[in-house]
Every structure is written in C-alpha cells, then in structure tokens.
Amino acid sequence: xxxxxxxxxxxxxxxxxxxxxxxxxxxxxxxxxxxxxxxxxxxxxxxxxxxxxxxxxxxxxxxxxxxxxxxxxxxxxxxxxxxxxxxxxxxxxxxxxxxxxxxxxxxxxxxxxxxxxxxxxxxxxxxxxxxxxxxxxxx
Amino acid sequence: xxxxxxxxxxxxxxxxxxxxxxxxxxxxxxxxxxxxxxxxxxxxxxxxxxxxxxxxxxxxxxxxxxxxxxxxxxxxxxxxxxxxxxxxxxxxxxxxxxxxxxxxxxxxxxxxxxxxxxxxxxxxxxxxxxxxxxxxxxx
DNA sequence: AAAAACCCTGTAGCCACTACTGGGTCAATA
DNA sequence: TATTGACCCAGTAGTGGCTACAGGGTTTTT
Numbered sequence: 001x002x003x004x005x006x007x008x009x010x011x012x013x014x015x016x017x018x019x020x021x022x023x024x025x026x027x028x029x030x031x032x033x034x035x036x037x038x039x040x041x042x043x044x045x046x047x048x049x050x051x052x053x054x055x056x057x058x059x060x061x062x063x064x065x066x067x068x069x070x071x072x073x074x075x076x077x078x079x080x081x082x083x084x085x086x087x088x089x090x091x092x093x094x095x096x097x098x099x100x101x102x103x104x105x106x107x108x109x110x111x112x113x114x115x116x117x118x119x120x121x122x123x124x125x126x127x128x129x130x131x132x133x134x135x136x137x138x139x
Numbered sequence: 140x141x142x143x144x145x146x147x148x149x150x151x152x153x154x155x156x157x158x159x160x161x162x163x164x165x166x167x168x169x170x171x172x173x174x175x176x177x178x179x180x181x182x183x184x185x186x187x188x189x190x191x192x193x194x195x196x197x198x199x200x201x202x203x204x205x206x207x208x209x210x211x212x213x214x215x216x217x218x219x220x221x222x223x224x225x226x227x228x229x230x231x232x233x234x235x236x237x238x239x240x241x242x243x244x245x246x247x248x249x250x251x252x253x254x255x256x257x258x259x260x261x262x263x264x265x266x267x268x269x270x271x272x273x274x275x276x277x278x
Numbered sequence: 279a280a281a282a283a284c285c286c287t288g289t290a291g292c293c294a295c296t297a298c299t300g301g302g303t304c305a306a307t308a
Numbered sequence: 309t310a311t312t313g314a315c316c317c318a319g320t321a322g323t324g325g326c327t328a329c330a331g332g333g334t335t336t337t338t
Binding site: 013015016019023034035036054059060061 | 293294296302304
Binding site: 002003004014018034035036037 | 314315316317318
C-alpha cells in the first residue's frame, strides 16, 4: 500500500503521515525499488490509533508513550491511568476557562446592540475600561 | 518608563513586549540616548488592552483590528459586533467539542479501575478498538 | 571597582501541522 | 510515442504566540 492509499484509508493527509514518520511516531515502512513507501495493514492500525488519540486532543508525546505501552504489554498499566487522568484534568481546566470566556464575551456582546459609530460602541469602551482596571497595578 | 517597568506595570514578560513591537502590535517607542526603549502611559494602556483581549482568547490579528478601530472612532461599529460574534461562535464551538472530549475521556478512564498489566488494561484495548472502528473505511 | 541587574539585537525552539519548491515516477490517453 | 496528469520524493519555510537563548552593552548597587 502506497502513502496515498494509506491516507485515503485513514483520512490522514499525506504530509501529516510523512511528518509522523519524521518525528518517529510512525515507523518507517520498507520502500519499493523506486523509493516509494510501502505500507502494510499494521501501519493502518497504528495510524488510526494515533488519529483517535489526536481526536481526543492528546499531545503526540502522550500518544508516543501509549504506543510504547502497546508494544510492551507486560508492564504495569498504572502509568496509563495517570496519563489519562492528567489529560482529563487538563481538559477540564480548559473547559472551565472556556466557560468563563463564553460568559465574558456574552456580556461584552450585549454592550452594543445597535450599530452606530465606534465612538459610541459599548464593546470597545467596555474593553478599554476593563483593561484599565486590570492593567495598571497602581489602581 | 523603561521596558522592565512597563512589564511590571502590566504583568507582561519583556520578551513578549518586544515581540508585540516586532509584529507591529505595539508601536515602537522613542529611545533614550543609550538605545533603551522609553515608554509612556499610553503604551501601558495599549498593552493592557492587548492583554485583556488575549485573556479573552482573541487572536492577535483581531486585537490589531480593534486597536485600529480605537484610533478611528468615526467608522461604523458593525464590524466590531461581527468580530465579537464570530469570536463568540468560535469559542462556543470549541466549548462543545471540549465537552464531548471530557465525556469520552471519562468513559475511557472508567475502563481501568485497578492497576494491573498493560495487557489487560481496558483503556488501551478501548483505544485500540475504537481506532479500528473509525480507522478503516472498509468497516 | 566589581558585581548584579538591567537593556539591546537576533536567532532558534515549541506544537502539530501545512504549504511550497523542485524534482522523479508511473499509468492512461492522443 | 509523446505527453498529460496523477502520484511520489526530500527538504525547507511558514503558522500563532510566544519563550529561551547567545553574545553583547549599560546602569545601578554594593
């Protein structure tokens, strides 16, 4: 299977596949006599695994560790739990800050309901005022 | 005011301030005879505004546009509304995908409650199985 | 006078790609 | 058979928003 077919199978861009190989996430496949990469089913699986982890927003460093665990099934899986826990914690933190963000933006948006000039726009004056409050420490 | 003081006033890293100048977000201040940057109060305000927008997770390109609006208060503010609306839309989308993400990770985490070997770890087998489902199109 | 703290420019690195340059190879058509 | 188009290759540079150097110069404090 050439790189284009692998890309089609997995829905992954060819450049991304080569990128994964370059950073050592996807093992380099054997080559055809013309130099083309020649993949097998195992590569499809490995790549699909990587993409699934990425869909869960895991950093590639974590994905790499998980892939290492797969090839060493005898070690303790406590590390995997810790990795997932840490990632979940991370996601939750970002989630909370995003929720705050949404609220702030809603408030901000409500400052300007009608379209007039920038001079009278509540959004900009709100932004400027807010940055005065938080900006200088001599407040 | 030198760059260090500006950094202290606003809580912004010196390197970040120079970075903002380089990309044209913060205007280059006059220099002292020794070449040191010499800031004034207006720079404190402008920088605080930038940081406030960044705290709202706005891309610097948007911040730049808002700064331009501030210096042109006579134009119509409809663009500002659209900018904020688009940003809010963006934030909400990310929020939803993060919520999905959290759920998926919770399910994943629940696969392995006790610590044993990787071979029997529900998390990894779940990840592998899930990538099989989504990976190949011949499913 | 010497040491610490500050300032300068410029470059490289982070993440996870994406895009581009400038080629080589291969299958199908005119 | 010539050529078009689709595919493949390696390597480099760019994205965003910083952060971290390297290798200097200046100012302030001790």
